[in-house]
Amino acid sequence: MHKPLILIVEDDAPIRNLIATTLKANDYRFITALTGESAVAETATHNPDIVLLDLGLPDLDGIEVIKQIRSWSNTPIIVISARTEDTDKIEALDAGADDYLTKPFSVNELLARLRVTQRRLSLMQNTAQQAIYENHQLKIDYANGCAYLQEKELSLTPIEYKLLCVLAQNTGKVLTHKFILQHVWGNSWESNMGSLRVFMASLRKKLVKEPNAPQYIQTHVGIGYRMMKIDE
Numbered sequence: 414m415h416k417p418l419i420l421i422v423e424d425d426a427p428i429r430n431l432i433a434t435t436l437k438a439n440d441y442r443f444i445t446a447l448t449g450e451s452a453v454a455e456t457a458t459h460n461p462d463i464v465l466l467d468l469g470l471p472d473l474d475g476i477e478v479i480k481q482i483r484s485w486s487n488t489p490i491i492v493i494s495a496r497t498e499d500t501d502k503i504e505a506l507d508a509g510a511d512d513y514l515t516k517p518f519s520v521n522e523l524l525a526r527l528r529v530t531q532r533r534l535s536l537m538q539n540t541a542q543q544a545i546y547e548n549h550q551l552k553i554d555y556a557n558g559c560a561y562l563q564e565k566e567l568s569l570t571p572i573e574y575k576l577l578c579v580l581a582q583n584t585g586k587v588l589t590h591k592f593i594l595q596h597v598w599g600n601s602w603e604s605n606m607g608s609l610r611v612f613m614a615s616l617r618k619k620l621v622k623e624p625n626a627p628q629y630i631q632t633h634v635g636i637g638y639r640m641m642k643i644d645e
C-alpha cells in the first residue's frame with residue numbers, strides 16, 4: 414500500500430524533529446520545509462497527501478501560505494499553531510485549512526488528526542459521484558432529499574436538512590460558523606447567527622436516538638462544527 418506523504422512546514426527544529434520522528438515511526442513518508450515560500454514550492458513539486466503547517470514562519474504568514482496553496486490545490490492542510498486565540502483558528506479555517514492543532518500537542522493527538530483527515534479524503538474519493546451518503550447508521554439520499562437513521566426516515570425541516578448536507582459533504586473537516594451560515598442561508602447569513610445554534614441543537618437531537626449512540630456532529634466551541642466519520 415502507498416504510504417501517505419506528509420509535508421512538515423515548521424521553522425522550529427525541535428518540533429520539526431518530533432513530528433518527523435513520529436511520522437517515521439507510524440509508517441508515513443515526509444518531506445520538510447522551513448519557510449512559507451518553500452512550503453508553497455514543495456507542495457507544488459511533490460503534491461503531498463497532507464500538509465502540516467506552522468503559522469509562525471520567518472518569511473510569509475501561515476495564513477498567506479494557506480491562501481497561496483488553496484489558489485490551485487485541494488491538498489488537506491492541518492494547521493499547527495502556538496496561537497491559541499479562536500480568531501486565529503477561524504482565520505486559518507476560513508482561508509481553507511482543514512483542521513488545527515494547538516501547541517503543545519501530544520503525539521497521539523497529531524496521529525488522530527492525520528487519521529481523521531485521511532478518512533475524509535478516502536470518503537470524498539468514494540462518494541464524489543454517488544447520490545447516497547452513508548456514515549454508520551446515517552444515510553442521505555440526495556436525489557430524493559431524504560435522510561435516514563437506522564433505516565428510519567428522519568423528519569427534518571428544510572434548514573435542518575441543508576445543515577446536515579453541508580456537514581456531510583465535508584465529513585471530517587472542521588467548518589466555521591461563517592462557512593456553514595453562508596452555505597445554508599446565502600446572502601442573509603449574517604442575520605442568521607442566532608438561528609444556527611437553535612437549528613443545530615434540534616438536528617443533533619434527531620441524530621441521537623439512544624444515550625450511547627455515536628455523536629455524528631462534534632462542536633468546536635467558538636469556532637464551528639464537524640461531521641465525524643463513525644467507524645463500523
Ligand code: CA
Nearest residue numbers: 424467469470
Ligand atoms: Ca514557528
